[in-house]
Amino acid sequence: MSTIEYDQLLTSITNYQAKIGIIGLGYVGLPTCLTYAKKGYHVLGFDIDELKVANINNGLSYIEDVTSNELSEQVRKGTLLATNDFSEIHSRDILLIDVPTPVHDNRTPDLSYVKEAAENIVKYARKGQLIILESTTYPGTTEDYLVTALENKGYIIGEDLFVAYSPERIDPLNHLYTHENTCKIIGGHTPNCAALAKAFIGENTYLVKNTQTAELTKLYENTFRFVNIALANELALISNAMSINPYEVIQAAATKPFGFMPFYPTVGIGGHCIPVDPYYLIWHAQKYRVDLRLIQAAGHINDSMMSYTLQKIIKILNESERAIKNSRLIILGASYKKNISDTRESAVHTLVQELEAYGAIVDIMDPLVDKIEINQHERAIKKVDYQQLHTYDLVVFLVDHQAFNQTEIVNNSKLILDTKGVLANKEHVFYL
Secondary structure, eight states: OOOHHHHHHHHHHHTTOOEEEEEOOSTTHHHHHHHHHHTTOEEEEEOSOHHHHHHHHTTOOOSTTSOHHHHHHHHHHTSEEEESOGGGGGGOSEEEEOOOOOBOTTSOBOOHHHHHHHHHHHHHOOTTOEEEEOSOOOTTHHIIIIIHHHHHTTOOBTTTBEEEEOOOOOOTTOSSSOTTTSOEEEEESSHHHHHHHHHHHOSSEEEESSHHHHHHHHHHHHHHHHHHHHHHHHHHHHHHHTTOOHHHHHHHHTTSSSSOOOOOOOSSOOSSSTTTHHHHHHHHHGGGTOOOHHHHHHHHHHHHHHHHHHHHHHHHHHHTTOOSTTOEEEEEOOSSSTTOOOOTTOTHHHHHHHHHHTTOEEEEEOSSOSEEEETTEEEEOBOOOGGGGGGSSEEEEOOOOTTSOHHHHHHHOSSEEESSSOSOOOTTEEEO
16 A cells, blocks of 8 residues: 555656665665666765765766766766765665675674664654665665664654665676666565665566565575585586596586586685675574585685695696795786776785795786785786796786786796686696
8 A cells, every 4th residue: 555655755766856875885886876877866875985975076986887987977967976974865765775795704794884874874764765775685684774773763664664675786897787787686675665666776676575585585696606616616626636627527518508507616706795695694594593504515615725726836836846935926817806906805815825925926917907905015916918927937827807818828838827717728737
């Protein structure tokens, strides 16, 4: 059953008159701001980082998925601005929460950013608003941090205030599946909440029963990848023991048109989602006394790949009569995945520290990254120069950027450990 608040908000959404607020202006929040500004909504981004706020208001992007030209265009139009004044939440009709949800050092959920965002919303909320949490989290977060707190303030969720969960599905620099054409999951606290969220987000949506179902869906999506990467890593272990190329096995298996999806071995899982989300699920399952043994085992396997890689490097060097101590190594690629410059959670951090602990002399070369902080020390990254590669005892091909010339890498290197399985199969090229 609709209410006055429901009808008014639905009308403002339909007419693109609703004022949008997006809390958190990182790799999810800023592209989301731009998406809704382009649709014609007036968007106000919220962030505690004054530099981000200033950059946005000056039309300067700090996210690879957003160009400064397209950002400045919306800023000039007045459809997109940013602020660190959270009292402006009161002026918004729709609020999206796009803040980080990392884990603590012991891999338990860190919801401090969600908690802070929710507290600001509860403080400045008013009747007639729609609040959508998009950050990845465990089931019950939307209810615990938003619904309960707002009900305690006297709001009737689903009648005079509306709450939903719709997890972000942004894949940085994926130009095939974008914010605009990727289906969004929606779980509302009530049917009215879900209906308003769908009206706002659009037709390319899939409605589930409630917020908890939507929250678990996002965790399952990334846990699925986490577990299958572990299977690929185990394939690398047994393939190595049998002197078989695991990448050739995977590529051959992928010729089956049904019932198989290729995943590949990796030195370490990077990024902000896959290495984190399974641990939200493992932690939350303890509340129900459920032991998620498969996911935990996958975590142990994935964690072990760094040690496996180090031993592989030592073996390759030993077979060429080189000790790892004082050997000159160069790592190609510093980011957590190809074709981006984001180095957060990249395997390169641990790999460099471990190699240097063995006494190796390590450099990094990346066409997209200028510098990186490793173990609290900033270090410069070499620009691509294939002629330099022959001066190193071993080249570790860590990230398969399209900007890398694979032929030049193979032709100019003495020894190569190809962690991506994409370089030409030569005698001096080894695989995980």
